[in-house]
Amino acid sequence: MAEPTDPPPPDSELGAATQAAWAAERAQIEAAEAARVQEVEAAARLERERIVAEVLALPHLPGVYRYFDAQDQVLYVGKAKDLKRRVSSYFQKNHAGTRIGMMVARIARLETTVVRTEAEALLLENNLIKTLNPRFNILFRDDKSYPYLKFSGHAYPRMSYYRGAVDKRHTYFGPYPSGWAVKEAIQLMQKVFRIRTCEDSVFNNRSRPCLLHQIKRCSGPCVPDGQTPEYAANVANASRFLRGETDEVLAGLQAQMMAHAERYEYELAAELRNQIQSLSRVLQQQVVEESSATGRERDVDILAVKVQGGRACVNLAMVRGGRHLGDRAFFPKHVDDATALHLDDEPVHSPERLVLEAFIAQHYLASPVPQLIVISEPVEEELADALAAQTGSRVTLQAQPRGQRRIWLDMCVTGAELALTRLLSEEGSQQARTRALVDALDMPVPELDKFRVECFDISHTAGEATMASCVVFEGHQMQSSQYRRYTIEGITGGDDYAAMRQVLTRRYSKLAEAAQAGTGPNQARLPDLVLVDGGRGQVSMAREVFEELGLDLSLIAGVEKGEGRKVGLEELVFADGREKVYLGRDSAALMLIAQIRDEAHRFAITGMRAKRASTRVGGSRLEDIPGVGPKKRAQLLQRFGGVRGVADASVEDLASVKGISRELADEIYRALR
Known part of the structure; x- marks a missing residue:
C-alpha cells in the first residue's frame, strides 16, 4: 500500500498550485486504498458464496466435517447426523460476538466425509481430532501406552514389566494405570507364587540359583532341582489370581495342602500353608475389594471429570480382576474454546459432559475397552454404540452407580478434584516465575504465554561421548517434545567451548537465515532468551556465534556459579555487555532459571550415558x-x-x-x- 506523503506546510509557505498537487496526491492514495479494500471484501464475499454453495450441495446423511483457515490450518472437526442441516447452521445465522462467530469468520474452506452410521461418524471424528489437532476442539494429548504384566511363552515363563505391542506367543495382564502398579503386582507375585523375573539369557546360563531363590522370592527353575511341575502350577495360579479368580485359587491351594498332609508330606504341605497365608494377607491389604454389587464384572474403568478455572481434569481409575489398581489424571487442551462453541438449535450441555465425551471417544480409540465404564456425568448414547462397534462386544456406560461402584466413583471424583487443584496451583506458580524472570531482566515480552527460553548444556566423561542438550521452556512449562540432543564430533575431547560453539551453530544457523528472510515457521521461531550453563567463557563463545549469524546479542545469558558453587548464589552473565545480575536466593526468577538449567543438565547427561554405554557394551x-x-x-x-x-x-x-x-x-x- 502506498504511504501518504507528509502534510504540507502552512498555506503561507506554499502556493496554491503546490497545495492543489498535494491534495490530488492524497485523494489518489485514498482512492487506491478504498479500491483495495473493496477488492478484498469482494474476494471474501465470493469465497463465502462458494462455501455456502458447497454447504447447500451437502447430503442429508451422517458424516464428519472439517473447517480450515486461509493458512490451511484445521480449525474444527465435527460430526453430524445430518451433514447439510448441521453445517448450514454455521453459515445461515449471525454469530457475531461469539466464539462461533470468530471461528466462522476464519473459515476459508471445508471438507466433509459421509459415513453409514452416527457411530462411525463419532469414531472418524475423534480419529481426525487426534491426528489434526484442531484449534476449537477439546484435545487430549497422545500419552505413552499403558504398561502390562507379561508372562513369556517359555517352558518356565518369566514375569516382567512390559509396554508396547502385544505378541500372541506371550500372556499379558492389564493394562495398569502406571508403571508403579505393575511393579507392585510383580513383587506380589514373587512373594506369593515365586515366579522368576530374570532375563532368558541369564536363565539359560546359570549353574546355581540366584539371591531371589535364597530369600524365597523365586522357586529357582534355572537349575534342575527347581524345574518341577509345581512351577507350572504356580504360574497357572498367578494367572488366575490376576484375572480375579481369588476364591478359586485359595480353594485349589487348600485342597493341595490337605492332599500332601494326608500323604504325610508335611514339608510340602507347610510350603502351601505359607503360600495361602501370604495370599490371604495380600487380599486383606487390598483396600477396595469386589463386592456382590459388581456381579461378575471384574474389569471396570471409572471416569470422573472436573472443570475449573478454564482447565479440566479427567481422572481414570482402573479395576482389574476385582482389584483397584490406581488412577491416572488427564488434562485436555482447548477447553475454553471448545465448550464455548454452541449453536442455538442444539441442546446445552455442561462443560463437564463435553470434556468427558471427548475423552471417552479419543481415549478408547487406541486403548482396551472394558465391558463396564462408570462415569460421573451422563453422556450421549451413541458413545456406547461406537465403543461396542469397535470392540465387537457390548459396552455399558453407567452414570449413576450404587454400592461398591459408587465408592469407586467417589474416590475417582476426589482424585480429579485434587489433581486439578494441584495443576492450577502449579500453573499459577509457574506463571508467577515467568513474570518474575521477565521483570528481572526487563524484557519486552508482549505475550507472557508465548515467552520462550532455550537452554544448552554440555556433558561428557573425560572427553568421551560428548553430548549437548537443548531444552525448551514455553507456555509456562517445559516442552519435552521440542527437546533436542546433539552428538558433538570433530573437536578435542573435553573442549566445552568448542562443543558449545558447534551446538549453537547447528541450532541457530538455519533459524537465523529464516528470520532474516522473514520465512521462519512459528514452531521454530527464535527464543526470547538463550541460556547457556556456564560463565563468561561460554557466554563469549555464544556471542561469537551470534555475531557470525547476525543475531541479537541481548538474547544470550549465562548461568554462572556463585561463590563456592553454592546453590542460590548463581549470577546471570550477558553477552551484550550488561552488568552481571544476582537475582537473590529466594527469587522466583532464579527458581525458574534453576529449573530450566537442571533439566538441560539432566537431558544432556542421560544422553551422554546412553551413548557411552552403547560405545562400551553395545559396540x-x-x-x-x-x-x-x-x-x-x-x-x-x-x-x-x-x-x-x-x-x-x-x-x-x-x-x-x-x-x-x-x-x-x-x-x-x-x-x-
Missing part, C-alpha cells in the same frame, strides 16, 4: 572380541550371569575362568569398559 559384544569363541563366551556368561556381569568383573575375576588367560582377560576388560 563391543563378547563374540566380537578376538580370542573369545562360543565355548569361552558360554563359560563367561555362565560364571557371571550375563554380559553385564562380565562387564562388571575385574581382570582377576575374568582370568579365574577356565581357558581365559591374563592377556585375554585384559582384552575383555578393555573392550567392555
